[in-house]
Amino acid sequence: MSSVVRLAIVDPSDGTRNSVKNLLLGIDSVWLEAECSRYEFFADLISQTKPDIALISLDADQAKGLALIVQINQLLPSCHILVLSRSTEGSLILQAIRNGAKEFLNAPLRLDDFMAALDRLQLSGGGRKGGKSGSGSKVVTVVGASGGVGCTSLAINLACIEAQNKDNSVAVIDLDLGLGDADVWLDIIPDYTIQDVADNITRLDYSLLKRSLTQHASGAFLLPRPVQMDDHPPITPDQLQRVVALLKATFTHLIIDVSKSFSPLDIAAMQVSDMVLMVTQLDLPCLRNVVRVMQFLEERELASKVKVLVNRIGLEDSQISLNKALDTIGREVFWQIPNDYASMIESRNNGVPLIEQAPKSKATKAIEHLANLIDHGDHTTSSSGEAGAVPAEKPKRGLFSIFGKK
Numbered sequence: 001m002s003s004v005v006r007l008a009i010v011d012p013s014d015g016t017r018n019s020v021k022n023l024l025l026g027i028d029s030v031w032l033e034a035e036c037s038r039y040e041f042f043a044d045l046i047s048q049t050k051p052d053i054a055l056i057s058l059d060a061d062q063a064k065g066l067a068l069i070v071q072i073n074q075l076l077p078s079c080h081i082l083v084l085s086r087s088t089e090g091s092l093i094l095q096a097i098r099n100g101a102k103e104f105l106n107a108p109l110r111l112d113d114f115m116a117a118l119d120r121l122q123l124s125g126g127g128r129k130g131g132k133s134g135s136g137s138k139v140v141t142v143v144g145a146s147g148g149v150g151c152t153s154l155a156i157n158l159a160c161i162e163a164q165n166k167d168n169s170v171a172v173i174d175l176d177l178g179l180g181d182a183d184v185w186l187d188i189i190p191d192y193t194i195q196d197v198a199d200n201i202t203r204l205d206y207s208l209l210k211r212s213l214t215q216h217a218s219g220a221f222l223l224p225r226p227v228q229m230d231d232h233p234p235i236t237p238d239q240l241q242r243v244v245a246l247l248k249a250t251f252t253h254l255i256i257d258v259s260k261s262f263s264p265l266d267i268a269a270m271q272v273s274d275m276v277l278m279v280t281q282l283d284l285p286c287l288r289n290v291v292r293v294m295q296f297l298e299e300r301e302l303a304s305k306v307k308v309l310v311n312r313i314g315l316e317d318s319q320i321s322l323n324k325a326l327d328t329i330g331r332e333v334f335w336q337i338p339n340d341y342a343s344m345i346e347s348r349n350n351g352v353p354l355i356e357q358a359p360k361s362k363a364t365k366a367i368e369h370l371a372n373l374i375d376h377g378d379h380t381t382s383s384s385g386e387a388g389a390v391p392a393e394k395p396k397r398g399l400f401s402i403f404g405k406k
């Protein structure tokens with residue numbers, strides 16, 4: 001049980017206690033350690049069970065509930081106290097927080113509110129290793145500066161490489177709703193898609209969400225795009241953020257492959273991400289788009305999350321040099337992936353990820369380094385010195401130098 005959060009609840013009302021219990025039962029990262037129907041007995045229960053979280057419902061008797069917060073706080077300071085109430089009265093919220101509650105949750109309890117509270121308390125990943133330090137999960141959105149630059153190749157292969165580490169649990173969300181092909185890269189015929197998740201969003205719990213994902217032999221899970229194309233997106237930005245909040249509770253890594261339309265849904269994905277990997281190649285249309293997209297993301301306060309990744313380094317002699325590219329985009333290049341057409345195309349055509357298809361290839365090595373960089377911020381260069389392992393220098397000049405001589 002080291003990877004779950006242990007919780008004890010007190011609520012004299014059987015009805016609300018049971019509905020909270022049902023909700024918690026669907027969360028496999030939370031273990032209901034003890035329940036209590038009397039405020040008077042809860043402190044004893046806490047001393048015996050020493051849970052990570054005490055959930056105190058205030059509605060049966062606010063005074064007793066508030067006093068209990070103080071008592072539990074003194075008894076077991078390491079226990080996070082969450083309170084639950086139908087009341088939204090400011091004075092009650094203030095008193096609960098002053099007494100030592102970490103979070104004030106509105107009743108009836110909603111799964112996403114609860115998960116968001118766990119996330120804030122950095123408890124959503126339980127005691128799991130391998131994720132973002134101090135928090136449960138790392139969310140990376142992969143965006144492209146143009147079509148076909150290698151976003152899906154990167155998202156899938158990064159996910160499969162991360163999944164090699166047994167401490168990691170990895171899911172890919174294919175948010176390229178029209179033309180997404182993540183299932184092809186993994187040779188998966190999924191039973192469910194993001195459409196099913198959206199259709200059941202109001203009764204979504206963990207077991208349902210996990211059933212909607214298909215696991216690949218590498219260990220990575222996939223939430224695929226809908227089967228049918230539609231005029232309307234199957235899921236709203238709010239719903240997507242809810243799904244991501246739930247997935248963050250069980251996965252150490254979420255990798256989101258978005259469309260190239262920078263739609264509200266794509267933006268919502270970036271908003272909930274820790275990192276946005278912007279994939280570009282070294283050609284003028286791509287580099288010009290990087291500048292344009294960066295301006296767009298800056299206006300949405302997302303630019304600080306963006307890391308530029310140059311794919312297919314060494315593609316053609318006619319490519320713009322990396323230094324000139326840096327001049328153009330005015331940002332550091334976070335990482336480079338070499339051009340490795342044979343490995344990539346073989347991997348995609350066989351539906352077998354690079355780590356299995358071509359474990360020693362240049363592209364695989366570069367993506368392994370990228371995974372390391374994402375997880376540990378380790379910018380060490382590769383011993384083999386292959387392309388992609390060396391971070392670029394800081395940019396020196398502005399946009400129009402690209403039009404000057406090479």
Ligand SMILES: Nc1ncnc2c1ncn2[C@@H]1O[C@H](COP(=O)(O)OP(=O)(O)OP(=O)(O)O)[C@@H](O)[C@H]1O
Nearest residue numbers: 147148149150151152153312338339340341344345
């Ligand atoms: N580093 C690389 N070396 C050689 N070929 C690559 C590399 N990365 C990607 N490719 C190839 O580029 C093509 C496009 O890749 P991919 O589908 O991943 O791009 P994308 O950005 O997801 O495209 P789309 O805009 O259609 O979503 C594929 O055929 C893939 O094999």
Ligand SMILES: [Mg+2]
Nearest residue numbers: 151152176181
């Ligand atoms: Mg793609």
